[in-house]
Amino acid sequence: xxxxxxxxxxxxxxxxxxxxxxxxxxxxxxxxxxxxxxxxxxxxxxxxxxxxxxxxxxxxxxxxxxxxxxxxxxxxxxxxxxxxxxxxxxxxxxxxxxxxxxxxxxxxxxxxxxxxxxxxxxxxxxxxxxxxxxxxxxxxxxxxxxxxxxxxxxxxxxxxxxxxxxxxxxxxxxxxxxxxxxxxxxxxxxxxxxxxxxxxxxxxxxx
Amino acid sequence: xxxxxxxxxxxxxxxxxxxxxxxxxxxxxxxxxxxxxxxxxxxxxxxxxxxxxxxxxxxxxxxxxxxxxxxxxxxxxxxxxxxxxxxxxxxxxxxxxxxxxxxxxxxxxxxxxxxxxxxxxxxxxxxxxxxxxxxxxxxxxxxxxxxxxxxxxxxxxxxxxxxxxxxxxxxxxxxxxxxxxxxxxxxxxxxxxxxxxxxxxxxxxxxxxxxxxxxxxxxxxxxxxxxxxxxxxxxxxxx
Numbered sequence: 001x002x003x004x005x006x007x008x009x010x011x012x013x014x015x016x017x018x019x020x021x022x023x024x025x026x027x028x029x030x031x032x033x034x035x036x037x038x039x040x041x042x043x044x045x046x047x048x049x050x051x052x053x054x055x056x057x058x059x060x061x062x063x064x065x066x067x068x069x070x071x072x073x074x075x076x077x078x079x080x081x082x083x084x085x086x087x088x089x090x091x092x093x094x095x096x097x098x099x100x101x102x103x104x105x106x107x108x109x110x111x112x113x114x115x116x117x118x119x120x121x122x123x124x125x126x127x128x129x130x131x132x133x134x135x136x137x138x139x140x141x142x143x144x145x146x147x148x149x150x151x152x153x154x155x156x157x158x159x160x161x162x163x164x165x166x167x168x169x170x171x172x173x174x175x176x177x178x179x180x181x182x183x184x185x186x187x188x189x190x191x192x193x194x195x196x197x198x199x200x201x202x203x204x205x206x207x
Numbered sequence: 208x209x210x211x212x213x214x215x216x217x218x219x220x221x222x223x224x225x226x227x228x229x230x231x232x233x234x235x236x237x238x239x240x241x242x243x244x245x246x247x248x249x250x251x252x253x254x255x256x257x258x259x260x261x262x263x264x265x266x267x268x269x270x271x272x273x274x275x276x277x278x279x280x281x282x283x284x285x286x287x288x289x290x291x292x293x294x295x296x297x298x299x300x301x302x303x304x305x306x307x308x309x310x311x312x313x314x315x316x317x318x319x320x321x322x323x324x325x326x327x328x329x330x331x332x333x334x335x336x337x338x339x340x341x342x343x344x345x346x347x348x349x350x351x352x353x354x355x356x357x358x359x360x361x362x363x364x365x366x367x368x369x370x371x372x373x374x375x376x377x378x379x380x381x382x383x384x385x386x387x388x389x390x391x392x393x394x395x396x397x398x399x400x401x402x403x404x405x406x407x408x409x410x411x412x413x414x415x416x417x418x419x420x421x422x423x424x425x426x427x428x429x430x431x432x433x434x435x436x437x438x439x440x441x442x443x444x445x446x
Contacts, residue, residue: 051310054446077312085303091242092235101304103231104311104318130242 002065004029004153004185005050010059012045019045020207021058029153030180030201033187037207043189044084046207047158050187051081077106078153082160086143090132094118094142097131098149107150117148122168136163144168147175155179157188169194228313229321236325246294251333254287258341269346276345277355277406281399284334284359285366289388291330292370295322296378296441305378309445315438323371323434331363347406354409361422362402368426368433369394375440398425 003026011021019042027033035043048054050061052068052075061068063075088097095114102109118127121141123134131139140163147155155176161169173196176186180200196202240247261279262272299305308318338359342352373391377383405418 053306053309073312073314076310079310081306081310083303083306085301085306087303087307089235089239089302089304091239096235096238100231100235101307103227104307104313106228106312108227 003027003062004064005187006062006065007050008060008062010046010049010061011057012042012049012054013057014042014045018057023059025203025205027154027185027187028201029183029185031185032176032180032196032200032202033185034202034204035187035189035207036204041207043207044158047081047156047187047189048083051079051156052076053081079156080105080147080150080152080154081156081158082143082146083158086139088131088134088139088142091130093128094123094131094134094145095127097142098145101146102149105146105150105152109149113149114145117145118142120148121145121171137165137168140164141168144172144175147172147179151182151184153184155184155186155188157186159189159191161190161192161194225313225317228311229317232308232318233321233325236322237329240325240329246291247329247333250287250291250330251337253290254283254334255337255341257283257286259344262344272345273347273410276342276347277351277403277410279345280338280341280355281359281362281403284338284363285392285395285399287334288331288363288366288370289391291326292367292374292391293377293384293387295326295371295374297374297383300378300445305441305445309442315441316434319371319375319437319441320430320434323367323437326371327364327367331367335359335363347410351406351410354415355406357419358402358405358415358422361419361426362398365398365422365426365429366395368429369398371437372433372440375437375444378441378444380444398422401425 005027007023007025010023012019025033035046037043045054049056052072063071068075087101088094092100095111095118098114098118099109099111102114115127118124121144123138123141123145126134126138131142134142144160160172164172173194176188177197177200179186258280261275265271296305299308309315311318335356338356339352342355347355369391370387373387376390377387380386401418401421405415405422408418409415
């Protein structure tokens with residue numbers, strides 16, 4: 001089976017410090033990659049590199065066998081990245097935020113589906129309040145609702161379980177399992193040990 | 208596993224084009240500007256106050272006021288547009304939406320153009336619209352006020368476009384506001400010269416066609432080049 005995402009001899013420098021080098025990995029469709037490591041090990045940097053936000057100091061990243069730079073548009077159509085910040089505009093409602101981020105991702109969402117996704121994320125009745133008044137956990141749920149829509153081949157999630165309660169954690173785990181079963185790949189970092197269905201293919205990478 | 212067709216629903220949901228993404232960014236920024244009227248209005252109030260200080264300081268010497276009027280209005284417009292420029296990308300950077308723009312399949316330069324257009328509508332255009340009123344304070348005639356209006360209409364989008372480059376270069380930096388002004392104000396000198404010059408030559412009875420043509424040419428060039436430069440700067444700044 002051909003890898004969706006492949007890294008060859010990847011190296012990362014922050015300032016003058018080398019965080020890691022010579023990193024090689026292959027991510028197959030339907031596979032979960034969990035990146036672990038202490039604070040400052042370069043987990044976020046690695047994730048940002050995989051998305052194309054950060055240029056690798058050395059090495060190469062391939063998307064479906066092609067160098068990332070040459071297939072940027074196609075790659076970004078197939079990618080959902082959720083970073084530390086929830087990417088919500090404080091003055092807009094979760095519904096408006098969700099619709100903008102879907103359109104930016106190249107989808108044309110209908111309002112009913114977006115409402116449904118937010119309701120599943122536990123924000124029923126809060127779709128239209130300003131995001132400013134949401135709690136930290138609710139903001140994260142609002143951002144994660146995007147995973148429910150669309151069919152990106154790769155999810156890159158930076159600490160997605162942060163600030164989530166047990167119910168939301170279970171909901172997110174369900175989403176991740178659904179993505180893997182559909183043949184999508186997931187890369188995530190997490191400090192908590194998250195109990196994913198053991199039958200699903202997953203690899204751990206300790207930085 | 209590869210037998211599972213991954214883009215399951217892509218057949219019935221056509222991928223939205225760049226236009227959808229552009230409109231989404233444009234409408235979002237206008238909405239945010241409307242909901243944060245205090246921020247949007249601050250630049251306008253600053254503009255009105257700065258321009259009004261000059262007649263108060265100089266006193267009722269009509270000849271002097273008439274001579275300095277165009278320059279004063281233009282300099283104030285320049286400073287007022289710098290005031291709001293710093294937040295063009297800084298807010299998006301802080302809340303993470305900038306990263307999502309960088310990861311959009313839509314070319315970043317187009318998204319930058321949409322953002323700049325929304326920013327101009329919510330800041331620069333307001334300055335243009337109020338300028339005829341301010342022209343009265345400097346005893347500018349109807350014709351000169353009209354020329355001032357058109358010169359600002361051509362010039363303020365240029366200020367926003369130049370400002371976008373500076374804002375993109377300084378996004379995420381501490382003290383970005385001052386640095387932004389230092390970077391962008393020298394770039395804006397030609398706009399100031401031809402903008403204020405148009406009004407002066409109209410008062411002097413000379414034609415304004417040359418000034419407007421030059422401003423228009425700069426605007427056409429900047430519309431094409433500035434978003435590309437700002438997009439390249441953003442990619443560097445975000446690393």
